[in-house]
Amino acid sequence: KMYYKFSGFTQKLTGAAPTAAYNPQGLKQSLPAESPTMIFATPTKVVSEAGSTVEYLGANKVPDLQKFFQTSDGIPVHLKRGYPDQLLYRTTMALTIGGVVYCLVALYIAAQPKKK
Amino acid sequence: MAHQAHAYHMVDPSPWPLTGAVAALLMTSGLAIWMHFHTMTLMSLGLLLLLLTMYQWWRDIIREGTFQGHHTPPVQKGLRYGMILFITSEVFFFLGFFWAFYHSSLAPTPELGGCWPPTGITTLNPFEVPLLNTAVLLASGVTVTWAHHSIMEGQRKQAIQSLTLTILLGFYFTALQAMEYYEAPFTIADGVYGSTFFVATGFHGLHVIIGSTFLAVCLLRQAQYHFTSDHHFGFEAAAWYWHFVDVVWLFLYISIYWWGS
Numbered sequence: 001k002m003y004y005k006f007s008g009f010t011q012k013l014t015g016a017a018p019t020a021a022y023n024p025q026g027l028k029q030s031l032p033a034e035s036p037t038m039i040f041a042t043p044t045k046v047v048s049e050a051g052s053t054v055e056y057l058g059a060n061k062v063p064d065l066q067k068f069f070q071t072s073d074g075i076p077v078h079l080k081r082g083y084p085d086q087l088l089y090r091t092t093m094a095l096t097i098g099g100v101v102y103c104l105v106a107l108y109i110a111a112q113p114k115k116k
Numbered sequence: 117m118a119h120q121a122h123a124y125h126m127v128d129p130s131p132w133p134l135t136g137a138v139a140a141l142l143m144t145s146g147l148a149i150w151m152h153f154h155t156m157t158l159m160s161l162g163l164l165l166l167l168l169t170m171y172q173w174w175r176d177i178i179r180e181g182t183f184q185g186h187h188t189p190p191v192q193k194g195l196r197y198g199m200i201l202f203i204t205s206e207v208f209f210f211l212g213f214f215w216a217f218y219h220s221s222l223a224p225t226p227e228l229g230g231c232w233p234p235t236g237i238t239t240l241n242p243f244e245v246p247l248l249n250t251a252v253l254l255a256s257g258v259t260v261t262w263a264h265h266s267i268m269e270g271q272r273k274q275a276i277q278s279l280t281l282t283i284l285l286g287f288y289f290t291a292l293q294a295m296e297y298y299e300a301p302f303t304i305a306d307g308v309y310g311s312t313f314f315v316a317t318g319f320h321g322l323h324v325i326i327g328s329t330f331l332a333v334c335l336l337r338q339a340q341y342h343f344t345s346d347h348h349f350g351f352e353a354a355a356w357y358w359h360f361v362d363v364v365w366l367f368l369y370i371s372i373y374w375w376g377s
Contacts, residue, residue, distance in 0.1 A: 056272055056273050056276070057276065057339045058339065058340070060341040061340065061341070062182065062183070062340070062341045062342065065182075065183045066182075066183050066184075066185070068183070069179055069183035069184050070183070070184055070185075076128035076129060076130070077128045077130075077176050077179050077180055077184070078128070078130055078131065078132070078172060078176050080179065088168070088172060089131065089172070091168070092131070092135050092165065092168045092169070092172065093131065093135070095161065095164065095165050095168070096134065096135045096138045096165060099138055099139075099141075099142045099158075099161050099162065099165060100138055100141070100142075102157075102158060102161065103141060103142055103145050103146075103158060106145065106149050106158055107145055107149075110148070110149060110152060110153070
């Protein structure tokens, strides 16, 4: 007995394996014929309605930073953040003082007359 | 909390003017030491100190303005005057190099063959990459203006996008110019043509890099909500600087690339 299927390519009936005949193309057993109804995030909303609640590249931390930097603890602004500021300041100052010393030594050596 | 009866900014004591001055000392004497003794240590130390100073000084200005509220309208006015005066001084800086170019090119000496371009110099075609560079910078002037209007209108996403585009155009210019430098048929050592060409365009390129960096910092600040729709002077200063860089290029293009070819 011949089995047939409708060929989507030639648009005619062609010979087929029994499984293809029992399962017309497009339909497989256990799979529903229609895709399930899509569920969007509810309620769906238009982007323009999202407004200020949508974060783009992070939330606004400026009010917190303003409060933090305005504490009246007498600490100058370049050290206000505490440890990371101190670390950077001390490194910079060490390079400053070390650099001045190194510079004076280098200039002293450079000022020596060349021996013949 | 504030105990002052005026709107001006009495700055906290700061170490950065000192570290910056020392950086200048180390860079200049380091340059001399490099020339005579071939070691770059002192100069590099000065450069590192300069970068540390710039980072911390400008970080502190952001803290004082954005977080502590010290940039009142009269203070901001002073900052505007300051930026205008600085850019004016840069205009004079470039004026010197244009003077040198015109001095040599308007009356070419016999040693050059009595002509401009000098004998033996193959100039760059002004209608190839240099013209593209002109278009790139002009476009970046449009995008930076777009960014400004976006900030003023409170359009956060558009401001970020147009500012990013501006910076990318700046990088594109730098990349194209670097390629031109590599492929150029003449060097800085090729007489007065080479000298005027590379010194003028070289300093311009450095200013493009500085301007792109300034804009990149503004981008980071815009992403962190530092700018409001009516107070964003840091961005305006960057935009002024960027327009200045664009105008210098236009003069370079007309004078050196086009008239001088």
